[in-house]
Amino acid sequence: MTIRTARADELPMILDWAAAEGWNPGRDDAAAFMAADPEGFFVNEVDGKPVAAISVVNHCDALAFLGLYLCLPDYRGQGHGWAVWQAALEHAAGRTVGLDGVPAQQENYARSGFVKMGRTVRFAAEAMPRTQEGVGPGDPAALEALDEAVNGAARPRFATAWFSDTEHRRTLTAGPDTLVTIRRCGTGAKIGPLIAPDAATALRLVEAAAASLGETEIFVDIPDANPAGAELAALLNAAPVFETARMYRGTPPATDHARLFGIATMELG
Secondary structure: OEEEEOOHHHHHHHHHHHHHOOOOOEOOHHHHHHHHOOOOEEEEEEOOEEEEEEEEEEOOOOEEEEEEEEEOHHHOOOOHHHHHHHHHHHHHOOOEEEEEEOHHHHHHHHHOOOEEEEEEEEEEEEOOOOOOOOOEOOOHHHHHHHHHHHHOOOOHHHHHHHOOOEOOEEEEEOOOOOEEEEEEEOOOEEEEEEEOOOHHHHHHHHHHHHHHHOOOEEEEEEEOOOOOHHHHHHHOOOEEEEEEEEEEEOOOOOOOHHHEEEOOOOOOO
16 A cells, blocks of 8 residues: 555545545535645555545644545455555644544544534525625635634635635625635535624525525535524525534634634535
8 A cells, every 4th residue: 555645636536536425525626625735635545546535734833624534435444544544644743633524433533532522514405596785705815814713723725715716616795704605516505614793694695605606505514513503504494414523633723603604614624
């Protein structure tokens, strides 16, 4: 087996693996993910064939985020995933590492020193796309500053890429304390991050974002640490379809949970 840094042209393959597992990645995710930390994606090869992958993206000097932990079905149970896991965590170099862990893996993550801090619940909804007065593109520097303030850590490379509009991704704001990104996925579109002072404002942002891409089937990953998240889900008439545990190894960032109605992505935080 050979563990190495993944090439940029291999990330779409890894995202295809994720899609096969039902993770429904965004159509334009690869470039933004790679921009966040080009050295933060790893594969394990067997006889020259990548069979397992993982990402440990260093957002800043204090925080890294782990995701895309995948192994092809025929190679599971043989140590390939565990080997690339151990190697990739070395890339974090002493940083706090966060992840969103599926229920079946949470005990394994705990054995590696990760502590559960809360849940992230994916909600599915049929949104009503509505163009909203006063909702539109924002200043990139202000959007990045808001993302840092609410998430409790800087992630400038990721934010610069994520908040840059593409064919399948848009970012909007309704004022200095609000932010929403929507991206088309294999199925529907995902919302995130979603930052707002209250559920009603969050709903306006979701409706405007849906209108910007002409999407109606949406998914929002809402942290249960935000007490108003349930109100937003009710306003959207959304149903829970999936959940993960937000876990950290090390001191977690000081997230402003009251304003975070949707995380950016379960892969990069």
